[in-house]
Structure formats: structure tokens, C-alpha cells
Amino acid sequence: MVEAIGNTTKIENKMINLVYYIIFPGFLFTAVVGLLSYWVDRKVTARVQWRVGPPWWQNFADFVKLLYKETIIPKGSSKITFLLAPIFGLSAVTIVSTLLWRTMIDNNSTFIGDWIVVIYLLTIPSMSVIIGGFASKNPLASLGASREMKLILAYELPFILACLVPVIQSGGALKLGEILKYQMNNGIIFGSLSGIIAFIVGILCMQAKLTLVPFDIPEAEQEIMAGPYIEYSGPPLGIFKLTRQMMLFVLPIFLTVIFLGGITFSGWHILWGILKYVALLVIIILIKNTNV
DSSP states (O other), rough: OOOHHHHHHHHHHHHHHHHHHHSSSSHHHHHHHHHHHHHHHHHHHHHHTTTTOOOTTHHHHHHHHHSSSOOOOTTTTTTHHHHHOOOOOOHHHHHHHHHHHHHHGGGGGTTTTTHHHHHHHHHHHHHHHHHHHHHHTHHHHHHHHHHHHHHHHHHHHHHHHHHHHHHHHTTTTSSSSHHHHHHHHHOOGSSHHHHHHHHHHHHHHHHHHEEEEEOOOOGGHHHHHHGTTOOOOHHHHHHEEEEEHHHHHHHHHHHHHHHHHOOOSSSSHHHHHHHHHHHHHHHHHHHHOOOO
């Protein structure tokens, strides 16, 4: 009887974890908010350029359209690697989003070293772009992939050093939950001089991670068109685009967690947390639109 109850509990826990990763706060939630975040990007960009901009559902329609398009695999490419590369990036972003939101919902649900895991997983989307570009065997895609690699070498160390500031200030805590607890008791990391400097560095590195202007050399349209994505079409291209849009949601949330105290799920604090994310998103968009 006890064994049966134990097995039932294990099954229930697995089902709960499955819901976490697939629905909320995992893939489905992150995808929807990511698509809406990209709509905000397009809408603000349009306003800056004195245009109206697309409706809120446009990105959803574009993604669904790509799912119904034909997947063309270039001749001579590494087929399996070419098709798996987008999935690696999407999986990494989903896991990061799940870890961040579970931490904000329950500070005690974290594990030692989850900060390191998040930093590591946030590099995988860029690595998947590099792998996909080289796997296509297209000269322009390979050029874009090599530029992506150089970009990673340029921004990854400053990004890690910036993210280390909250760890140091919180007494060497490598758990996201402990960093949040420290900020609840002592004020946000952004409130200190070192926190402000690290936060600014983090924003600039985030621009590079998202390959937004002025860090868009991997897919410089005036030179190499779509760069690493040039040979992608149909669902694989849709997954790459969706991953990038999800990153537009996940990266600001990560900076919000380690520098601005995250989102507290109680009363008006929820609204305040959302405003912090939206403000950071708008800053990213304005930086993109104020660079040539």
C-alpha cells in the first residue's frame, strides 16, 4: 500500500514537472509572451519611424505560416545537425524560463549552482545558430556563423562578469533564490554603484546576445542577407525565429531577477515587476533604434 502511494506521488510529481516545462512557466507561456514582446519591439520601432506598426497577432500568424511551409534541406549539408540545431536553442531557452519563474514563484525551489546553469544555457541559442550555419555548407551562412562566434567571444566574458556582481554582493550565493532573498532584505543590487555599472554592461551584452543593432554583424542584411539563417525555411526557420523572440523575454527577466529583485507575486508588486520588465524591454528597443 505504501509502495503504491509512493509510486502515485512520483507520477504526480512528474506530471507537475511536465506542466511546468510545457505550459507554465515553460514553453507555451514563454513562447506567447516572447511573441508579444517582439510585437512591442515592432510597434515601438514603427512609432519611432512614424509608422503604425503591425497588429498584436501578426507574429503569431507569421510563426504559424512558417510551420506550414516546406522545409528545404540544402544539398551537401549535414542533414541531422542542420535540423537539430534550432531545437537545441529552443530547449535551452525553455529550461531557463522555467528555472527563472519557478525561482520567483518559490525562492526555495532553487538548487545550488542554478545561476551557473542559467549562464551556460543562455549561450546555447547562439551556439545553435553557429552550428546550423556551418551545417548548411553555404558560404554566406558560414560567414554569418563565424561572425556569431566572434561576437560570442566579445560579449560573453563581460556578461559573466556583470552577472557576477549580484553573486558577490549577496555573499557568494550561486542560487538565484538566495540572490532574490538578499535583495528582499537589503534592497536591489541596482541600488549600488557597482550594481548600476554591471546592469548597464548587462544591457549592452544583452543587445549583443539578441544580435540587435549595433551588434547585428552575424546577419548584416546589406552584406550577407540572413547570415546563418539563409538556408533555413519552414518549421526550422520558424523555431529559430521563435527562439530569438523568446530570448527577448527571457534575457530581460534574468537581468530583472539578479539586479532588480525579480517579480513578487503579491498584490501590486506583480504590476511593479511587470513594469520593470516592460521598461527594460523598451530600453533595449530604443537602443536598437537610436543606432545607425
